[in-house]
Amino acid sequence: xxxxxxxxxxxxxPALLWWAGLLVLPVGLVLAYSFFxxxxxxxxxxxxxxxNYRRAFDSLYLSVLWFSLRxxxxxxxxxxxxxxxxxxxVATRPARWRTVLxxxxxxxxxxxxxxxxxxxxxxxxxxxxxxxxxRGSGLVDEPVRLLYNEFAIVIGMVSTYLPLMVLPIYAAxxxxxxxxxxASADLGANAWKRLxxxxxxxxxxxxxxxxxxxxVPTLGNFLIPDLLGGGRRQMVGNLIQGQFLKARDWPFGxxxxxxxxxxxxxxxxxxxxxxxxxxxxxxxxRAV
Amino acid sequence: xxxxxxTRFVALAAITVIAVVVAVVTGSATAKTSGTTLTISNWDAxxxxxxxxxxxxxxxxxVKLAKHTTNEDIMGKLEAQNGxxxxxxxxxxxxxxxxxxxxxxxxxxxxxxPNRKNLYPAASxxxxxxxxxxxxxxxxxxxxxxxxxxxxxxxxxxxxxxxPSADLKGKTTMLATDRWLMxxxxxxxxxxxxxxxxxxxxxxAALLKETKKTLLAYDDTTFYSKLVSGEARLVEAWDGxxxxxxxxNPKIKFKIPKEGSDVFVDTMVVLEKSKNKEAAHKFLDWVxxxxxxxxxxxxxxxxxPNAVAMARVRKSLGKQYPNLLIxxxxxxxxxxxxxLGKAQPLWSRTVSGIVG
Numbered sequence: 131x132x133x134x135x136x137x138x139x140x141x142x143x144p145a146l147l148w149w150a151g152l153l154v155l156p157v158g159l160v161l162a163y164s165f166f167x168x169x170x171x172x173x174x175x176x177x178x179x180x181x182n183y184r185r186a187f188d189s190l191y192l193s194v195l196w197f198s199l200r201x202x203x204x205x206x207x208x209x210x211x212x213x214x215x216x217x218x219x220v221a222t223r224p225a226r227w228r229t230v231l232x233x234x235x236x237x238x239x240x241x242x243x244x245x246x247x248x249x250x251x252x253x254x255x256x257x258x259x260x261x262x263x264x265r266g267s268g269l270v271d272e273p274v275r276l277l278y279n280e281f282a283i284v285i286g287m288v289s290t291y292l293p294l295m296v297l298p299i300y301a302a303x304x305x306x307x308x309x310x311x312x313a314s315a316d317l318g319a320n321a322w323k324r325l326x327x328x329x330x331x332x333x334x335x336x337x338x339x340x341x342x343x344x345x346v347p348t349l350g351n352f353l354i355p356d357l358l359g360g361g362r363r364q365m366v367g368n369l370i371q372g373q374f375l376k377a378r379d380w381p382f383g384x385x386x387x388x389x390x391x392x393x394x395x396x397x398x399x400x401x402x403x404x405x406x407x408x409x410x411x412x413x414x415x416r417a418v
Numbered sequence: 419x420x421x422x423x424x425t426r427f428v429a430l431a432a433i434t435v436i437a438v439v440v441a442v443v444t445g446s447a448t449a450k451t452s453g454t455t456l457t458i459s460n461w462d463a464x465x466x467x468x469x470x471x472x473x474x475x476x477x478x479x480x481v482k483l484a485k486h487t488t489n490e491d492i493m494g495k496l497e498a499q500n501g502x503x504x505x506x507x508x509x510x511x512x513x514x515x516x517x518x519x520x521x522x523x524x525x526x527x528x529x530x531x532p533n534r535k536n537l538y539p540a541a542s543x544x545x546x547x548x549x550x551x552x553x554x555x556x557x558x559x560x561x562x563x564x565x566x567x568x569x570x571x572x573x574x575x576x577x578x579x580x581x582p583s584a585d586l587k588g589k590t591t592m593l594a595t596d597r598w599l600m601x602x603x604x605x606x607x608x609x610x611x612x613x614x615x616x617x618x619x620x621x622x623a624a625l626l627k628e629t630k631k632t633l634l635a636y637d638d639t640t641f642y643s644k645l646v647s648g649e650a651r652l653v654e655a656w657d658g659x660x661x662x663x664x665x666x667n668p669k670i671k672f673k674i675p676k677e678g679s680d681v682f683v684d685t686m687v688v689l690e691k692s693k694n695k696e697a698a699h700k701f702l703d704w705v706x707x708x709x710x711x712x713x714x715x716x717x718x719x720x721x722x723p724n725a726v727a728m729a730r731v732r733k734s735l736g737k738q739y740p741n742l743l744i745x746x747x748x749x750x751x752x753x754x755x756x757x758l759g760k761a762q763p764l765w766s767r768t769v770s771g772i773v774g
Contacts, residue, residue, distance in 0.1 A: 172497060173520060190767065190771050190774055193774065278635045363773070378494075
């Protein structure tokens with residue numbers, strides 16, 4: 131018994147070290163910094179203060195947060211609306227096609243995020259491809275403003291993070307298998323009803339995971355709002371980046387980062403509750 | 419050696435020793451720094467191509483050139499390494515001031531930089547570092563309006579950018595970095611570009627918030643390509659960067675608005691933590707040589723505060739890029755950016771309030 135425990139400790143220790151060194155320690159440092167003060171010329175003065183948190187509750191920063199949440203929700207909903215059908219399509223193909231399709235979905239990740247984002251600038255700008263086609267075909271006289279607004283930011287986010295929505299939903303659908311859908315069809319459920327009362331509820335954990343995977347990086351992204359938003363709208367990621375780099379105010383940047391992490395933590399708790407409910411539901415249905 | 423007589427051996431040994439001593443004594447001036455490696459960080463595409471190879475050849479000092487994209491970028495890197503990691507960094511005036519006040523900049527020894535005599539006298543009267551005690555100026559310039567003369571009329575005032583005419587709406591950009599984002603409004607209102615007065619900052623912010631609705635984007639890096647493509651017709655620009663647009667389309671022009679502007683100075687700072695200060699001084703002195711300064715202006719298209727170098731710049735270049743001819747006298751009627759110190763959080767909140 132004792133030897134078994136020793137061995138299991140030895141086996142998990144690399145993971146524990148990884149977790150302690152790359153998660154607990156850095157987050158702990160960020161948390162600690164959030165209680166210090168900025169020096170007059172940058173740097174950190176190690177005097178305890180709660181002032182940073184008082185500053186963070188400024189209506190200005192709350193409105194930046196609100197805008198970020200809106201963009202993240204929009205990107206997540208659109209990703210879900212596109213991602214679920216795509217995952218369903220892939221999951222219902224013959225096995226040899228599935229691999230090919232999955233590789234195609236992951237393929238964009240082989241290109242740098244910067245290049246993929248800049249490609250949108252080339253496509254969407256006033257003199258860009260889309261506007262030239264629109265004008266060339268006589269649909270519009272004046273260029274349509276597609277770039278440097280919320281629309282462009284959301285497009286950038288969706289195109290970047292869509293694979294992260296498709297993959298967990300695909301995994302859930304594949305595990306589900308075709309039998310339940312076939313059984314409900316035999317019992318007279320039409321396609322819509324099959325989807326809505328059988329597939330969606332049973333793949334809810336996959337949906338929740340996909341939503342988290344899209345929502346979290348969208349909320350903190352600062353590159354896409356910078357390039358596609360033209361710097362005219364700030365998201366909370368830009369705000370944090372600006373505090374660290376432009377204002378050289380590490381303590382306040384740390385405070386904003388801690389606030390963001392706290393919010394995301396709540397979200398992950400909701401997701402894990404949903405996932406657990408899914409597992410319980412599966413167990414319950416099996417018991418029946 | 420076996421057949422050598424003892425006396426001849428002694429004689430040979432003595433000659434060898436003398437030769438070595440002579441070589442060491444005469445060579446020490448260059449030998450001490452020769453073979454050392456300097457780590458230098460400059461803005462990307464801001465160093466003339468042959469400047470460093472020539473320096474390495476003449477002095478035997480090796481240079482490792484790192485690149486940064488903005489002042490903020492290199493300051494962040496220094497912050498993370500507690501003021502170390504480089505021997506020399508290129509930063510703008512207020513950042514040199516900040517490095518000095520943090521104790522990260524080394525006090526320069528003027529005796530080791532004889533070529534500072536090439537500088538305009540005015541270049542040592544810049545407020546961020548009076549007397550060039552901690553920094554040597556590399557380039558300088560001003561901020562103004564850069565526009566497509568075939569697509570819009572000649573602007574005269576910052577208001578042409580801040581309150582654009584109907585045909586320019588959605589076709590203008592402003593610089594994204596705090597200091598220059600605020601500058602046009604501060605100049606129009608007649609305030610100092612270094613103001614820390616909350617009421618003045620608020621008034622400028624109110625004006626800029628209205629302007630934001632008319633902007634295509636805030637842009638620090640690609641504004642000139644937006645002019646070239648025609649996406650933008652009038653942009654706020656550093657004069658040197660406007661030149662990159664002029665190089666591609668001669669219909670692009672540059673002008674300092676009637677309300678005036680700033681004089682920004684990009685400087686070289688030796689870090690206190692550098693272990694190669696003597697070699698670093700040699701590099702500063704090398705950059706201040708007349709032909710180095712000439713290369714900087716001809717290849718990077720920025721003015722340098724080096725009077726001897728400017729006198730040697732190809733005359734035709736001034737015709738193509740008229741802003742290279744802006745006289746130092748005019749430049750120095752403008753204020754230069756200072757470190758904001760305690761007011762930095764107020765400034766960054768003000769700017770967040772505009773773009774947020």
